[in-house]
Amino acid sequence: MQIGLVGLQFSGKTTLFNTLSSNASHSQSNKEEATVEVVKVPDERLDNCSKIFNPKKQVNATIEVFDIPGLRMSEDNKVKITNSFLTAVRNNDALFYVIRAFKDESIVHPMNTIDPARDIEFLETEFLFSDIAFLENRLEKIKKDMLKSKDERLKKELPLIEKLFQHAEKELPLRTLELDETEIKILSGYQLLTLKPLVIAVNYDESSIATVDEEIKKLKSKFEKSGAEFIPFFAKIEYELSQMTEEDRQIFMQDYGIKESALSKILRTSYQMLGLQSFFTVGEDECRAWTIKKNFTAQQAAGVIHTDFFNKFIRAEVVHYDDFIKYGSFAKCKDAGVWRLEGKEYIVKDGDILNIRHN
Ligand SMILES: Nc1nc2c(ncn2[C@@H]2O[C@H](COP(=O)(O)OP(=O)(O)OP(=O)(O)O)[C@@H](O)[C@H]2O)c(=O)[nH]1
Ligand SMILES: [Mg+2]
Known part of the structure; x- marks a missing residue:
């Protein structure tokens, strides 16, 4: 851009x-x-x-x-x-x-x-x-x-x-x-x-x-x-x-x-x-913001990271940034029910933290 x-x-x-x-x-x-x-x-x-x-x-x-x-x-x-x-x-x-x-x-x-x-x-x-x-x-x-x-x-x-x-x-x-x-x-x-x-x-x-x-x-x-x-x-x-x-x-x-x-x-x-927004991937190796257009699906977002992730997409683990900060860890987000598994049609929101599961 x-x-x-x-x-x-x-x-x-x-x-x-x-x-x-x-x-x-x-x-x-x-x-x-x-x-x-x-x-x-x-x-x-x-x-x-x-x-x-x-x-x-x-x-x-x-x-x-x-x-x-x-x-x-x-x-x-x-x-x-x-x-x-x-x-x-x-x-x-x-x-x-x-x-x-x-x-x-x-x-x-x-x-x-x-x-x-x-x-x-x-x-x-x-x-x-x-x-x-x-x-x-x-x-x-x-x-x-x-x-x-x-x-x-x-x-x-x-x-x-x-x-x-x-x-x-x-x-x-x-x-x-x-x-x-x-x-x-x-x-x-x-x-x-x-x-x-x-x-x-x-x-x-x-x-x-x-x-x-x-x-x-x-x-x-x-x-x-x-x-x-x-x-x-x-x-x-x-x-x-x-x-x-x-x-x-x-x-x-x-x-x-x-x-x-x-x-x-x-x-x-x-x-x-420009109708752009960000999702995040986080971890001890790297915390990264990725740019996507509004209304991108989870599968399209996965494709921004890697074309293989698009082709071999299974599911996305999703938690929104606000929830993550509120609960402080993935485990606590899971307990609270705000950590979820979404399919390829899921519309990614600005500030979602994603982990892509793929083949
Ligand atoms: N006093 C004052 N001078 C400024 C201000 N902003 C820029 N200048 C000065 O104005 C001159 C031109 O600024 P530039 O930023 O180079 O202008 P430009 O738009 O890039 O100009 P071109 O590349 O020639 O189109 C410089 O000497 C700046 O220091 C300001 O807010 N106040
Ligand atoms: Mg100039």
Whole structure:
């Protein structure tokens, strides 16, 4: 899973991105294109399991984060969308707009003034135009191809693309359109920009700490039809936080009244927005979080661990994390009746601890 940091030049993407490196399990840099970082998804539940089992190793779920170079002012004093920018943005499963709200005269905004609403509007409009152009072309192509062939897939796709086109023409991003599983599948190869889940992360400076809730509320209501989540954050403070020891970090966060670091909030929110959840495998060797989609069956979840587990699945031993913590051991969970054996059709819940029985 990949999320892309998207925005105008100097909005704070790299500053935010660099806070990730303390969490990074592997990194890779390519200056021509986006910089990639594989980041651990923080999970208190997994940490607590590790406290109980004291395993040789803990393996968190991971997410890939792309730092995409921001849009600059071009020679005619305008900020223009480039094809390489669009390509870099398309590659992601979810988007994070990093929007500048911090004031600092030594750092020039590519549109000269600080106006978060204008910047959001700019990105949303450009991406919507790009989607409309794609849909228009696709419609034409489908109609042409239908004259030549009787492909059933084209017949199914046509009304779907028409529905999307009409929606986009009303200046509504495609993510606000309700789609079913088959429709999502048809569209999955097209990488439509406004179909991607969106978090709008607004970067404030310290002077805004007292007013930030109100400002975010205003932005939210202005863009209530965007289907986006809003997260305010303080890139500079976050960066300083990431350089501290855990103990100092706690004190610092308390002083500033920050409950959760932006990084942790961003990773958690993107996980939810993509319909992802975790199950755990635990033991003295390893405590590990695995990523699955909502509504995965026990057998599908087993397949995430190993294809053999899918093919030779017999049953899953299941106890939910909350019960496990409440009773303290598998034996006590068994006595309480919350430890159970489930078949392959069992729908795994977020936070289930599984042990797969297989041939
Ligand atoms: N004063 C202040 N400066 C900030 C803040 N966030 C970022 N900066 C500074 O703004 C400059 C640009 O920040 P970057 O994080 O590099 O911006 P970027 O979005 O990665 O920019 P591009 O990669 O060029 O698109 C840096 O000098 C940062 O130190 C902030 O909250 N307050
Ligand atoms: Mg940058």
